[in-house]
Amino acid sequence: MAMPSDRAVPEPLGDPGDIETELxxxxxLRTGKTWSADADxxxxxxxxxxxxxxxxxxxxxTYGIAVRGADLQMDNFRTARSMAALVGRLRRPAVGGSGA
Structure with missing residues (x-):
């Protein structure tokens, strides 16, 4: 099902507030309801x-991330705020990468 292209939302660059707004x-758009950032x-x-x-x-x-394994928990998707936090976490470079 094609969605209209009239989505006048700024491109989300990574600021948690921008990500929440886009989400x-x-x-x-998908549900026809207005949601708050912490609504389940x-x-x-x-x-x-x-x-x-x-x-x-x-x-x-949208955010160029890969959601895999332990990140596929419902709690990461319950609210726009939790989804924005997931995006932020997955976009951060891994600490102490392999370096190999």
Whole structure:
């Protein structure tokens, strides 16, 4: 299903506030509801596990991250704030990289 291209949201560069704003806009477009940054998007029971996977794909494509393994926990996707925190964590360079 194609989405309209009238998404006038600034490009999210990495500031947690910008990421939250973009995610709230995305959630509103996809659900037709307005959300607060700390609202549990799955707590209402209206969103499915398929929607959770759509969120994973959106985060990966929009922010150039890879969500894998332990990061695929529902708590990382419950709120726009938790998703923004996940993006921030995954975009940071690994401490003490392999150096090999």
């Amino acid at each position: 709230l806009h995305h959630l509103e 998007v799955f707590g209402s029971g209206g969103l499915s596990s398929l929607f959770a996977m759509e969120l994973v794909v959106h985060l990966e494509q």
